[in-house]
Amino acid sequence: MSKRSSGTVTLMDVAHEAGVSVATASRVLNGNGSRQVRPDLMDRVLAAAAALDYSANAPAQAMARGRTNVVGLLVHDIADPFFSSIAAGVMRAAERHGSIVMMYSTTGRAERELDYLATLRGQRPRAVILAGSRTTDPALRDRLGAQLRILDESGARVALISQHVLPIDTVLLENREGARLLARRLVELGHRRFAVLAGPRHLLTARDRLAGFQAGLADGGHTLPRAEVAYGDFTRDGGYATMRDLLAHDLRASCVFAVNDVMAVGAISALRDHGVPLPGGMAVAGFDDIVTLRDVTPSLTTVRLPLEEVGAAALELVMQPRAERPRLRRIRAEVVVRASTPALC
Amino acid sequence: MSKRSSGTVTLMDVAHEAGVSVATASRVLNGNGSRQVRPDLMDRVLAAAAALDYSANAPAQAMARGRTNVVGLLVHDIADPFFSSIAAGVMRAAERHGSIVMMYSTTGRAERELDYLATLRGQRPRAVILAGSRTTDPALRDRLGAQLRILDESGARVALISQHVLPIDTVLLENREGARLLARRLVELGHRRFAVLAGPRHLLTARDRLAGFQAGLADGGHTLPRAEVAYGDFTRDGGYATMRDLLAHDLRASCVFAVNDVMAVGAISALRDHGVPLPGGMAVAGFDDIVTLRDVTPSLTTVRLPLEEVGAAALELVMQPRAERPRLRRIRAEVVVRASTPALC
DNA sequence: CTGTTAGCGCGTTCAG
DNA sequence: CTGAACGCGCTAACAG
Numbered sequence: 045m046s047k048r049s050s051g052t053v054t055l056m057d058v059a060h061e062a063g064v065s066v067a068t069a070s071r072v073l074n075g076n077g078s079r080q081v082r083p084d085l086m087d088r089v090l091a092a093a094a095a096l097d098y099s100a101n102a103p104a105q106a107m108a109r110g111r112t113n114v115v116g117l118l119v120h121d122i123a124d125p126f127f128s129s130i131a132a133g134v135m136r137a138a139e140r141h142g143s144i145v146m147m148y149s150t151t152g153r154a155e156r157e158l159d160y161l162a163t164l165r166g167q168r169p170r171a172v173i174l175a176g177s178r179t180t181d182p183a184l185r186d187r188l189g190a191q192l193r194i195l196d197e198s199g200a201r202v203a204l205i206s207q208h209v210l211p212i213d214t215v216l217l218e219n220r221e222g223a224r225l226l227a228r229r230l231v232e233l234g235h236r237r238f239a240v241l242a243g244p245r246h247l248l249t250a251r252d253r254l255a256g257f258q259a260g261l262a263d264g265g266h267t268l269p270r271a272e273v274a275y276g277d278f279t280r281d282g283g284y285a286t287m288r289d290l291l292a293h294d295l296r297a298s299c300v301f302a303v304n305d306v307m308a309v310g311a312i313s314a315l316r317d318h319g320v321p322l323p324g325g326m327a328v329a330g331f332d333d334i335v336t337l338r339d340v341t342p343s344l345t346t347v348r349l350p351l352e353e354v355g356a357a358a359l360e361l362v363m364q365p366r367a368e369r370p371r372l373r374r375i376r377a378e379v380v381v382r383a384s385t386p387a388l389c
Numbered sequence: 390m391s392k393r394s395s396g397t398v399t400l401m402d403v404a405h406e407a408g409v410s411v412a413t414a415s416r417v418l419n420g421n422g423s424r425q426v427r428p429d430l431m432d433r434v435l436a437a438a439a440a441l442d443y444s445a446n447a448p449a450q451a452m453a454r455g456r457t458n459v460v461g462l463l464v465h466d467i468a469d470p471f472f473s474s475i476a477a478g479v480m481r482a483a484e485r486h487g488s489i490v491m492m493y494s495t496t497g498r499a500e501r502e503l504d505y506l507a508t509l510r511g512q513r514p515r516a517v518i519l520a521g522s523r524t525t526d527p528a529l530r531d532r533l534g535a536q537l538r539i540l541d542e543s544g545a546r547v548a549l550i551s552q553h554v555l556p557i558d559t560v561l562l563e564n565r566e567g568a569r570l571l572a573r574r575l576v577e578l579g580h581r582r583f584a585v586l587a588g589p590r591h592l593l594t595a596r597d598r599l600a601g602f603q604a605g606l607a608d609g610g611h612t613l614p615r616a617e618v619a620y621g622d623f624t625r626d627g628g629y630a631t632m633r634d635l636l637a638h639d640l641r642a643s644c645v646f647a648v649n650d651v652m653a654v655g656a657i658s659a660l661r662d663h664g665v666p667l668p669g670g671m672a673v674a675g676f677d678d679i680v681t682l683r684d685v686t687p688s689l690t691t692v693r694l695p696l697e698e699v700g701a702a703a704l705e706l707v708m709q710p711r712a713e714r715p716r717l718r719r720i721r722a723e724v725v726v727r728a729s730t731p732a733l734c
Numbered sequence: 735c736t737g738t739t740a741g742c743g744c745g746t747t748c749a750g
Numbered sequence: 751c752t753g754a755a756c757g758c759g760c761t762a763a764c765a766g
Contacts, residue, residue: 410752410753412755413753426752452760
């Protein structure tokens with residue numbers, strides 16, 4: 045019946061209350077199961093903990109154990125449905141492993157990503173997941189690689205979601221293959237004259253999707269006129285602006301591939317504003333299959349990526365012990381044809 | 390030039406390298422500014438820290454200081470754009486305050502919310518933000534209140550986003566007032582016969598929006614036939630199903646208000662599938678003004694909530710010292726009329 | 735099976 | 751202005 049009205053209840057308080065040592069209380073409450081405690085003592089400890097409403101101090105445990113169950117997750121922009129779906133997958137899987145997720149949204153600036161990584165390192169995370177396309181800037185990639193190496197050496201598991209640009213575990217998205225399959229499918233549907241809203245030049249994801257699309261056209265003996273590839277932001281507004289520019293320079297294409305869904309939606313709006321009837325006047329395809337966009341009209345042909353699964357796969361990767369060589373987990377992309385790309389047979 | 394290839398670099402290592410005591414190193418690297426250190430020693434410490442790539446151990450600091458800079462954020466579903474926008478706002482504001490965000494997605498189950506809250510308590514967070522509508526279940530509310538009280542007593546600041554159902558700081562969303570203004574506006578536009586897709590019965594947000602809408606109609610001397618209020622899930626599919634059911638029972642309304650945008654989008658799809666021309670055959674309005682849905686057709690009349698601002702406001706609230714009485718921060722809702730509710734004048 | 739005790743890394747008195 | 755030493759709460763030897 046010891047009273048401690050000040051501050052928080054500690055393990056020692058629980059031990060006193062139960063009339064056992066802190067070691068025993070620790071074994072009962074936070075033990076790893078390897079140690080046995082006599083049933084009656086166990087009950088007393090449990091009762092005392094409940095009575096005092098004890099909650100183990102995680103920082104103290106981290107300190108004593110030399111490790112935490114924190115998983116750091118860095119995304120480009122959590123408000124973007126692409127990343128929020130991935131985050132949902134990571135968190136769902138983390139829950140199963142008893143891990144907690146510390147999240148950072150870097151909102152695009154790669155520099156900030158490095159800062160966050162440094163902050164995260166201070167937390168002594170058990171693992172770190174970086175979600176988001178890498179850029180083609182080798183200097184940036186090397187600085188990132190250095191930071192990740194340090195984390196790795198400090199015992200944290202690290203994984204990337206996107207491209208395998210560094211020698212660490214990676215969840216690979218089939219950007220290239222997905223776009224290739226899409227191109228072939230569009231050709232099968234009878235489309236012949238294409239344009240691509242290619243996103244930013246330096247973004248690997250955008251580049252891979254463009255390259256895959258071109259490869260798919262080549263499979264069918266077609267090519268993409270250089271003039272019909274337009275670069276812009278990876279966003280809805282980027283899609284709108286890029287489409288508008290293309291329309292201003294007498295576009296010859298009759299089918300537009302936007303390298304992600306949000307751009308495709310922007311493009312559709314631009315086409316509408318320009319008076320182009322859809323889907324008759326122009327076919328449009330996207331990439332990602334963002335759930336929130338399933339109801340746009342015309343319904344969007346796209347390449348589906350199981351984003352929650354991607355996040356979960358990354359978490360599973362970092363929960364496994366480190367392998368000798370980087371593990372790669374490839375996530376399949378699947379073409380989904382909808383109303384925005386009608387067959388022209 | 391002491392070498393320590395094993396393990397992580399500690400403050401002691403830095404101190405040795407710089408030829409000073411740990412206390413001095415601590416004052417230089419993590420000091421609160423109240424203590425002065427001679428410039429030359431300071432430089433040596435800084436140089437040593439840089440050379441050894443020192444990173445302060447956050448759990449150890451938490452332990453010594455007795456507090457952390459962790460902010461816990463609980464949302465119903467991070468994949469929902471409503472919550473991911475709020476999360477973006479919280480994270481952006483947290484960055485300014487040097488706080489890190491530990492996030493949980495409870496995916497709807499209120500029970501899980503309590504579990505997460507318990508886990509979070511172990512982290513000794515500086516603050517906790519709960520985003521998401523409360524239910525009308527008083528037992529649940531009381532259990533939540535008890536958990537939050539404990540957190541509060543342990544020194545954590547707590548804030549709610551949504552309804553002011555507990556005596557703690559709250560960011561209030563103008564659900565009722567926004568819906569009321571919307572109803573009046575729709576009446577002004579000439580609409581007379583309404584139906585409401587009201588979401589789940591037990592969800593306060595849904596109830597408030599319904600009640601506000603009814604109040605707005607009453608302002609104009611109109612009423613909502615009881616038969617024209619249909620309950621269902623707060624999701625896209627919920628909107629679809631509810632709309633479909635309404636259509637199956639010879640609906641007399643010519644304007645449908647869905648209590649959130651994703652439901653409205655589902656309703657639009659249901660109307661399309663039922664052969665109703667839009668917006669001519671049926672006016673549709675939503676709530677939230679989800680950015681990702683700005684390009685649906687017909688463009689959606691809705692009530693805008695500045696969601697990122699909401700998240701940021703919550704973070705600012707919990708960063709302020711505790712007030713004697715709960716602080717309330719009201720966020721304005723704004724009616725946005727678009728093509729989905731044409732004027733009937 | 736249980737209790738005692740030495741740290742984990744750092745902030746912070748308190749002497750010098 | 752600097753350094754030695756204590757303690758934060760807990761785990762993991764180790765001794766009993």
